[in-house]
Amino acid sequence: MMSQLGCVTVDPHTLETVYSGQDLSPEEEVQYATHPLVAQDLLKSIPRMESIAWMIAHQFQPLPAEWDTGDREMAETRRGAQILRAAIIFDGFLRKRHSRVDAALFLTRRIAGLDPKIIEALLELEPRSRALAPGPWELADLHTDMVLQQEVRTTEGV
Secondary structure: OOOOHHHHHOOHHHHHHHHOOOOOOHHHHHHHHOHHHHHHHHHOOOOOOHHHHHHHHOOOOOOOOOOOOOOHHHHHHHHHHHHHHHHHHHHHHHHOOOOHHHHHHHHHHHOOOOOHHHHHHHHHOOOOOOOOOOOOOOHHHOOOOOOOOOOOOOOOOO
């Protein structure tokens, strides 16, 4: 839930570009790529959040296929970073209007050593879809299980 915490430092236009599935300029890519380290800095000094901070900091980084599993806690932390990376890539594919199967195939081909159980879990997490009329909606009518098809904005455009 905190993997995007560092986005508070990213230009809103850059975030809109990312979340709309568009390609970033090289400058925007550099800016966006720094947000995991910002989140790590915010979280690492909080007791018992060190491993979460590490996972977030490594969410864009490929991890070696062969891990030292002797340290159980570090193995679980690395697995968490791998799950986070896979979920972010998977979600990015969906935002670009690719199918869930195409996203899973990309993950299989491009992330060496990715546990197939992670891909299976991503495919099984089919968002519940209730076909509802397009907004405007009142805030009180929104529920946590809804998947929104467009940005949420106030009547003032914020």
